[in-house]
Amino acid sequence: MTVDDAAVVRTNTRLSGDFSVLALDARAIAGRAEPGQFVMVKTSPGVTPLLRRPYSLFEILRDARGTPTGFSLLVKRVGVGSQLLYDASPGHVFPCLGPLGRPFVLAAAPARAWMVAGGVGLAPFAALAEACRARGIRPTLFYGARTAAELFCLDLFERAGADIVLATEDGSRGATGRVTVPLEQALAGAGAHPPLTLYACGPEAMLKQVAALAGRHGCASQVSMERLMGCGVGGCYSCVVRVRGAGGESRYDRVCLDGPVFRGEDVVWD
Amino acid sequence: MDLSVRLGSLHLSNPLIAASGCFGYGLEYADVVDLASLGAVAVKGLFLTAREGHPPPRIVETPAGMLNAIGLQGIGIRRFLSEKLPELRARGAVVIVNICGSTLEEYVELARILDGEPGVAALELNISCPNIKEGGITFGCNLGATSAVVGAVRRATRLPIIPKLTPNVADISAFARAAEDAGADAVSLVNTFLAMAIDVETRRPLLSNVMGGLSGPAIRPIAVRMVYECARKVKIPVIGIGGIATARDVLEFLIAGATAVQVGTASFVDPFIWPKLLDGLRDYMDRHRLARLADVIGSLRLGRPDNDGPTDCCA
Numbered sequence: 001m002t003v004d005d006a007a008v009v010r011t012n013t014r015l016s017g018d019f020s021v022l023a024l025d026a027r028a029i030a031g032r033a034e035p036g037q038f039v040m041v042k043t044s045p046g047v048t049p050l051l052r053r054p055y056s057l058f059e060i061l062r063d064a065r066g067t068p069t070g071f072s073l074l075v076k077r078v079g080v081g082s083q084l085l086y087d088a089s090p091g092h093v094f095p096c097l098g099p100l101g102r103p104f105v106l107a108a109a110p111a112r113a114w115m116v117a118g119g120v121g122l123a124p125f126a127a128l129a130e131a132c133r134a135r136g137i138r139p140t141l142f143y144g145a146r147t148a149a150e151l152f153c154l155d156l157f158e159r160a161g162a163d164i165v166l167a168t169e170d171g172s173r174g175a176t177g178r179v180t181v182p183l184e185q186a187l188a189g190a191g192a193h194p195p196l197t198l199y200a201c202g203p204e205a206m207l208k209q210v211a212a213l214a215g216r217h218g219c220a221s222q223v224s225m226e227r228l229m230g231c232g233v234g235g236c237y238s239c240v241v242r243v244r245g246a247g248g249e250s251r252y253d254r255v256c257l258d259g260p261v262f263r264g265e266d267v268v269w270d
Numbered sequence: 271m272d273l274s275v276r277l278g279s280l281h282l283s284n285p286l287i288a289a290s291g292c293f294g295y296g297l298e299y300a301d302v303v304d305l306a307s308l309g310a311v312a313v314k315g316l317f318l319t320a321r322e323g324h325p326p327p328r329i330v331e332t333p334a335g336m337l338n339a340i341g342l343q344g345i346g347i348r349r350f351l352s353e354k355l356p357e358l359r360a361r362g363a364v365v366i367v368n369i370c371g372s373t374l375e376e377y378v379e380l381a382r383i384l385d386g387e388p389g390v391a392a393l394e395l396n397i398s399c400p401n402i403k404e405g406g407i408t409f410g411c412n413l414g415a416t417s418a419v420v421g422a423v424r425r426a427t428r429l430p431i432i433p434k435l436t437p438n439v440a441d442i443s444a445f446a447r448a449a450e451d452a453g454a455d456a457v458s459l460v461n462t463f464l465a466m467a468i469d470v471e472t473r474r475p476l477l478s479n480v481m482g483g484l485s486g487p488a489i490r491p492i493a494v495r496m497v498y499e500c501a502r503k504v505k506i507p508v509i510g511i512g513g514i515a516t517a518r519d520v521l522e523f524l525i526a527g528a529t530a531v532q533v534g535t536a537s538f539v540d541p542f543i544w545p546k547l548l549d550g551l552r553d554y555m556d557r558h559r560l561a562r563l564a565d566v567i568g569s570l571r572l573g574r575p576d577n578d579g580p581t582d583c584c585a
Contacts, residue, residue: 002302004542042539047334047487051539097541230329230336231538234298236291237314237340238329252322252343257298 002233003028007041007096009088010061010070015152019120020086023061023072029098030068033060035106035127036199036224036261039098040232041073043081052097053081054229056124056201056260059156071127074153076120100232101260104128104222109136110194114186115162116142116210118179118202119150124224126153128199129160140165142186144179144202148172180209187217197222204270211264221264227255242268271555272562273548275309275529277507278455280392280430282309282364285520285530285563286547289511290315290368290394290434291340292534295354297361302541306362307548309530312458313354315368315396318376320346330467330476335486335513336535337465339479342370342399342406347383359389366432370396370406374419378426385427393429395419398436398461399483410436410461416445417452424453432509435459437489437496446500446508458509458532459500460493486535487513494526501527501568515539517550518582527568 007026014020029039040052061070077086088094104124106113113132115125122143132139141157144167151173157164165182166174175182179202190196200210201224214221230236233256240252241259243266250268253259273284288296290312296305305311323343330337345353350367358365367390371377377395384390397410397419409415410433420433433449435442437460446457462483467476475481493512501508510528514520515536523531537543555563 002541004540049331050334050486050535051331051336095540228327228329230338230535231292231541233302233541235294235541236329236338236538237294237323237343238326238338240323240326240328240343242325 001032002097002100005029005096005098006093007070009090009092009094011090012088014086016149018077018086019150019152020075021058021072021153022075022085022088023059023070024094024096025070026096027069029096030060030070033057033068033071033099033127034103035060035131036104036124037099037101038232038260039071039073039096039100040229041081041085042095043084049079049081051230052232054232054256056224057099057127058123059126060130074120074123097232101256102258104199104224104261106131106135106137107195107197111137112194112196113137113139114142114183114196114198115139116179116183116198116200116202116206118144118206119146121200121202121206121224122152124201125199126156126160129157129162133160138163142167142179142183144168146170178206180206180213183210184213187213187219190217190219192218196220198264200224200264207264207267208269211267211269214264222261223264223267224260225255225262225267226260229256232256244268271552272564273551275564275567277392277432277509277529278430280455282530284309284548284551285524286544287312287366287509287530287532288537289532289534290366290396292537295350296358296363296365297354299541300361303544305358308363308544310364310366310391311358312366312368312394312532313350313358314344315342315370315399316344316347316350316380317342317370317372318347318379320344320349325478327476327478330482332465332467332484333488335484335488337467337477337482337484338462339477339482341479347380351383351387355387355389364391365389366392366394368394368396368434370399374409374422377419378422381423381426381429381431385429390429392455393423393427393431394458395423395431395433398434407436407438410445411439413444413448417448420449420452420454430455432456432458434461436461437492438464442496443499443503446504450504450506454506456507456509456529457500457504458511460489460496460512463489463492485513487515489513490519494522497523497528498526498570515543517547517554520547520551521554521566524563524566525568525570527570529564529567
């Protein structure tokens with residue numbers, strides 16, 4: 001069930017001049033949400049911007065009894081809409097449509113879940129890490145950014161019991177280079193048991209490489225795709241990604257309905 | 271209160287139609303809107319066969335609007351009839367099938383296939399998509415071709431036929447007249463305005479197709495003008511399309527002469543818009559003591575105003 005929830009800003013934690021974590025109270029969405037799903041956020045009541053913006057659910061927020069009460073979004077300031085989210089104050093209301101899209105599929109324990117995040121691609125993973133912990137799966141986060149100052153929210157993942165492997169392009173923290181460098185090293189010694197799934201979100205070149213690494217090392221991969229979206233519910237056919245069907249034929253699927261999470265091997269990469 | 275309107279032989283419970291290309295095959299929205307509560311649903315344009323559409327990016331936002339170049343991705347008429355139409359019928363939707371062809375014969379073939387198909391209320395002829403090279407708009411930009419395709423479809427079906435007109439012509443009302451003369455039951459207008467946007471950093475077009483169609487509130491005043499011009503020139507009903515986002519906007523088109531309207535881009539922004547629009551129409555009827563919404567159609571008042579200045583601050 002999709003709802004249009006009047007989400008109220010609880011906190012807006014600025015992580016840097018460009019990034020923030022926007023926590024919103026939105027029970028109707030939170031109560032139905034699963035890791036990997038997204039919301040369409042109306043960032044302004046008027047026509048600037050006109051369309052809603054898709055955002056992955058970063059955390060699913062719960063009260064002391066564990067009841068979902070809201071969610072947070074990892075916001076990177078890139079345009080008019082994200083600027084309004086970055087600037088938002090507590091109490092501000094953003095209409096959010098959701099929860100939308102197909103979530104990550106978690107295996108039953110014993111299993112291994114390795115999350116691979118590039119930059120703002122960290123966006124769907126706090127909720128996934130928490131879901132792993134709840135299932136008795138100890139997750140690992142491979143997280144890359146340009147520089148140490150752009151590695152955010154590690155405490156959330158530590159709290160979820162995640163092992164954390166970092167990489168920065170300038171070598172200021174963790175491995176030097178892209179996050180796929182330490183990922184590839186880890187895969188080389190990973191072994192086959194328990195079953196391993198790579199969950200990836202980030203630049204498309206990174207997703208492509210994660211899918212290829214998964215294929216080479218015999219593990220599963222699930223990639224969260226990003227596209228410009230019109231509606232978020234399947235009406236406009238704007239957000240397509242080329243995938244290969246069961247019969248080998250390729251077609252355009254909608255990221256909003258058929259994704260955003262796809263099996264890595266199904267995506268036809270550019 | 272009576273919100274019903276008539277498009278020739280087609281009776282709609284209210285004037286709100288989900289615009290083709292903006293509402294999938296309708297079923298995508300079954301979760302958020304009671305499809306039977308809409309006047310009608312115009313489904314995504316269908317060719318005889320499936321089409322892949324353009325590569326992404328297919329959409330870009332512009333001031334108070336958006337450009338799209340989807341390229342008529344679609345499942346083709348046969349899959350529509352087997353996979354979509356039965357459920358649309360079961361949900362009580364009044365279904366307008368938007369048909370597209372590369373040749374006149376393809377429009378005729380589609381009309382024949384759909385003629386007598388239970389659950390199809392009318393055909394909208396897409397002769398105005400700005401985003402594909404073959405067919406479509408080549409019929410809509412030439413008076414003789416418009417006349418020929420409408421006439422040929424007229425002879426192939428008893429269903430009401432509604433050519434959807436492009437605004438990318440010098441005088442749209444001439445095309446409305448040509449459609450009427452060739453046997454159309456109504457005309458719908460406007461499709462999107464051919465437009466373009468460029469990323470100045472990379473100097474690349476923002477759409478893979480380079481050009482796309484502009485929709486949204488940005489085009490509304492032009493669409494209102496075109497509906498006004500067409501409604502004065504033809505006797506058949508005009509369906510108004512272009513940037514409608516509120517009940518006030520619906521009324522603006524009706525007063526300009528539209529008998530019904532289509533809503534597209536605004537339902538992207540708010541898929542729950544439909545009951546809000548109906549509530550707004552009822553509120554207007556209440557305030558203006560109107561028993562029948564149809565009484566506002568073409569009710570534009572010209573000449574000396576009764577008082578000073580506008581009262582509609584949303585214009």
